[in-house]
Amino acid sequence: MSTSSVDRAAGPASLPAPDETRWPGLATPPHSPLRARAAEALFRRAVKNLDLRVTFPDGTVLGAGGPEAPEMRILRPSAFFHRLGADAKIGFGESYMVGDWTAEDLAGVLTPFAEKLTTIVPLFLQRFRRFAERVQPAAEENTIEGSRSNIHRHYDLSNDLFSAFLDESMMYSSALFGPGEDLTQAQHRKLDSVLDYAGVREGSEVLEIGTGWGELSIRAASRGAKVTSLTISQEQKVLADARIAEAGLSDRVDVQLCDYRNATGQYDSVVSVEMIEAVGQSYWPTFFATIGKRLRPGGRFGLQAITMDHDRMLAAARSYTWIHKYIFPGGIIPSVQAIEDGMRDNTRLKLAGMREFGQDYARTLKLWGERFHQRWDDIRGFGFDDVFHRMWEFYLAYSEAGFRSGHIKVHQFGFADPR
Incomplete structure (x- = not known):
């Protein structure tokens, strides 16, 4: 047993x-x-x-x-x-x-x-x-300093922790499964899909908002793109840089410790995978406007986002929940309508494509949960106790249940500048 x-x-x-x-x-x-x-x-x-x-x-x-x-x-x-x-x-x-x-x-x-x-x-x-x-505390507002603190509380827990239960791609977002694919293959399918939505190809100059541990940058650079990737997690940057160097792509990828609000330059493509959930509703206009400003005329934006129904999003907008207290401080899941309205009101980009695959997220979470349980003895050795074990057990199962039930979903979007 x-x-x-x-x-x-x-x-x-x-x-x-x-x-x-x-x-x-x-x-x-x-x-x-x-x-x-x-x-x-x-x-x-x-x-x-x-x-x-x-x-x-x-x-x-x-x-x-x-x-x-x-x-x-x-x-x-x-x-x-x-x-x-x-x-x-x-x-x-x-x-x-x-x-x-x-x-x-x-x-x-x-x-x-x-x-x-x-x-x-x-x-x-x-x-x-x-x-x-209870409402979300002011200390967890997603100002530049607040965002850094909120991200630190989750993503800087331990690279060893995430390495223990994620697959070799180190993707901490929903996979997109094809017939007979394992988790790593499905993660690469997901990345190829969002890169296609963003029109990333040989010679593209790409801005990634939210580095994770570098796999999207590696995938984009392998297409011949030049990538600038932004993160506010020091732990993630260290490992992302190492993984990019191991792939022999350091000359094509520049990982910067930089908030998206401080981004500069012009790009052919912008991509962001499951980072918008950490932006905060009051900062969505700034997030969308930043994408519009950073894209060259004719540019494209590929986005992957966890979503929920619009009326539920409005009802939950200020609620302070277990997830906020223990897992993702300052977070809020947008609706499809909020994303489409935000892009329309703050950019010139038009919706060019969209897909939903929430049941793939339920499957992804189930696989993560199984691996977390199998590797618990290793994870305990990184300094985590039994309460943390049950906390993450609950978090992964709670999230899986949300996707299984359809209460939350995940979408990929493609937006294009018609100029």
């Missing part, structure tokens, strides 16, 4: 209390009996029609799923409902991190919740949401 399967099935007694220096305040659940009772009533009402089983220590079973349905085991009901009552959008994930509940098939449990996300809270209560929910 693997380490990950032991951890997933284990009861709370097997989990050490969170280290207060790493996880301040997490070990002790909040205490608000009235809110906990309200949360329990809403939770019981919500799960009774979901295709899963929710089991309690006293033998109570809730949910509409049969014996084969994914099982959510609530091990410490009191702590679970107090966390849920204090702040459901944060407490649900925190309660998993500390072991108040567990699941063998975590993505399977989370998918029915994602499918019914807009109706879990009764409509008559949703009108009061703005009074009860």
Whole structure:
């Protein structure tokens, strides 16, 4: 039995209390009996029609799923409902991190919740949401300094961590699968697709916004392009430079530690893969305008973005969630409409092509999750503890469930300057 399967099935007694220096305040659940009772009533009402089983220590079973349905085991009901009552959008994930509940098939449990996300809270209560929910803190606003801090908290965790669960392409974004392709082949298919949308070919001068670990730059330079790639992650730049040098392409790729707002020069193509989610809604006009300014007449823009429905985006625009607190501070997922409107209002570019492949992202995340579990002993050796393990386990499964349910999607766009 693997380490990950032991951890997933284990009861709370097997989990050490969170280290207060790493996880301040997490070990002790909040205490608000009235809110906990309200949360329990809403939770019981919500799960009774979901295709899963929710089991309690006293033998109570809730949910509409049969014996084969994914099982959510609530091990410490009191702590679970107090966390849920204090702040459901944060407490649900925190309660998993500390072991108040567990699941063998975590993505399977989370998918029915994602499918019914807009109706879990009764409509008559949703009108009061703005009074009860926390908003994103001002300290996480995506100013130039704020963006650097937000990116540092996630992407500078450890290159070794990301190397452990990503494939050899080191792409941390959705693959685009063709028949019979493995993850690396599918990542290259994705890159070729977005480069095609951007019209990248021999002799192209390309600006990449968001370097990652360099694979897109390598792919573009291999076509004969000259690439300027921007990142604000020092850790990513170090490894990207090393990988580009190993590919023998240092003369064709210049990785700069530079915010997109400080970009200079003119280019035939601009490309950006899953970076817009970190821009922040109030900075989208600046992001789109920057693309327009950096493109030569007749230039093209290739974009890959996680998306959500426009009405859901508007409803979630200021919400502060578990994902913001623990994974992506300052982030917001745009809608297709927000991207199209932003490009129309801030550039001369016109939409030239688009594809959606959200189920490919669910598959990508499943593969990442499996590799994360398989490599956990190695990852633990990089200095990460059991709470981090369950946090990332929840993050990957939560994201997979979002794509599986269709609550979030991923799109590639091609925009062209008609001049």
